[in-house]
Each structure stands twice: as structure tokens, then as C-alpha cells.
Amino acid sequence: MKTFIIIGGSKGIGRAITENLLDQHNVINLSRSTPAFNHDNLTHHTVDILQDDLPDLEQADGLIYCPGSINLKPIGRLDLDDFRSDFEINVIGAVKAMQKYIPIIKKGNKPAMLFFSTVAAKLGMPYHASVAAAKSAVEGLVKSVGAELAPTVRVNAIAPTVTDTELASNLLRNEKMISNITDRHPLKKYLNPTEVAQMASFLLSDQAASISGQIFEMDCGIVSFKI
Numbered sequence: 001m002k003t004f005i006i007i008g009g010s011k012g013i014g015r016a017i018t019e020n021l022l023d024q025h026n027v028i029n030l031s032r033s034t035p036a037f038n039h040d041n042l043t044h045h046t047v048d049i050l051q052d053d054l055p056d057l058e059q060a061d062g063l064i065y066c067p068g069s070i071n072l073k074p075i076g077r078l079d080l081d082d083f084r085s086d087f088e089i090n091v092i093g094a095v096k097a098m099q100k101y102i103p104i105i106k107k108g109n110k111p112a113m114l115f116f117s118t119v120a121a122k123l124g125m126p127y128h129a130s131v132a133a134a135k136s137a138v139e140g141l142v143k144s145v146g147a148e149l150a151p152t153v154r155v156n157a158i159a160p161t162v163t164d165t166e167l168a169s170n171l172l173r174n175e176k177m178i179s180n181i182t183d184r185h186p187l188k189k190y191l192n193p194t195e196v197a198q199m200a201s202f203l204l205s206d207q208a209a210s211i212s213g214q215i216f217e218m219d220c221g222i223v224s225f226k227i
Helices: 012-022 080-105 130-148 175-184 193-204
Strands: 003-007 026-031 044-047 060-064 112-114 152-162 215-218
Touching: 003 012, 003 080, 012 026, 012 060, 012 193, 080 112, 080 130, 080 175, 112 130, 112 175, 112 193, 130 152, 152 193
Parallel strands: 003 026, 003 060, 026 044, 060 112, 112 152, 152 215
Antiparallel strands: none
16 A cells, blocks of 8 residues: 555546555545545545645655646636646646655655646647646656656656636636637547546556656547648
8 A cells, every 4th residue: 555645636547546545555635625425544634835834754665646728718818827827736736745845755765746837838829828837847857857757757748738727717718618618629638637537546566666767648649630
């Protein structure tokens, strides 16, 4: 049984990852909201990743950083504070968590760290300038830190397409929008958080012992295929 620190494990993809890990691992959740579920293997700390000091922890075998943003506006309507805000939650929060917990993670059992990008970092999409810039920085961080921590700690990221979460609810708010998003993807679907959680659990597991510095596009075909 390993111990994983998850930042933002109460909602959305983070919640799905937490629930997926709990039966076989200890999970320490750091988030602003308390999870709406209990488990003997779950410990929660109420923390705002950007405002609060992170708790001291004695041991961990991995870190999962889930906070993100979907701030979609034309470039002319994005002000500098939009870019700063997206960079803070996506990049600075991740750096803060890494710098706090890498010392204990390096002592863990075959440790790994996992972060989140977006398909918009690879596929040019209108109105995604701010989030694409921030998530592109996450991808660079994954590769650089992965190289720095090799061979001790593996570092990877998942780049999902639209996922059925509260964060993406504005993109899926009616049947027409759901139909349009479904049709845009060659696999004629978008993601469920459980699918992402299963990929996350694999990348954190010893089965992925040879994988580091990679960005995995869970894209339902939208990046790679033109059909």
C-alpha cells in the first residue's frame, strides 16, 4: 500500500482519482472543499493551494496535482490578470506543491508525480490563449523536473479533452453543446472522469515504471485525427 498526496481531490477528475486509489492506497487530500465521501484510507486537509502554507507530512510515494482552469475568451478580452490567474493555479500551485513535498517523495517507494495539461496545448483552439499558455508551461515543467529527478521519481502528465466535470459544465450546459462537442471528436465522445482516473492510476503504478517525462493525450482522437 502506497501513500499519495493529491491536490484538489474533492471534485471532478481529482475526486475520481481519489476514489480509484482509495481501496489499495492511502490518500492525503489537500483542497479547499472537504470530500463528500469518507474512507478509512482517506485523510483530508483544508488548504487553499495558492494562499495557505501546506501541511508538513512525514511520508509519501507520489503527488497528483489536479487544480486547473477553463478561462475561454477572445484574446482581446483577456486581460493580464486572466493570464496571471491561470498561470498561478496551473503552474505556481504545482511548483509550490512540488517544492514542499519532493524531499519526502524522493524517499518513497518507487515514487511518481502526475500533473494535468490540456489538448489545447497541442491543438490550436480559438479562445484558449490563456489556459493553453499555462498548460504548455506545465508540460515544460514535467519534462524538466522529470529529467532532474530521474531515476528516482517519475514525472508525467495527462492532457485530457473536454471531461464531464463541474469545471467544464459551461461547455456541456445544453443538448446542442453536448452534441457539437461529441461530433467534433473523431471517437464521437468526450471524457468521463473515471476514464482519466484509470489512466492516472496506471501512470502512478509500478506498471508504468519505464515511463517518465511524457504527456499523454486523452483526446478522443481530436488532436491526432482529421476525419
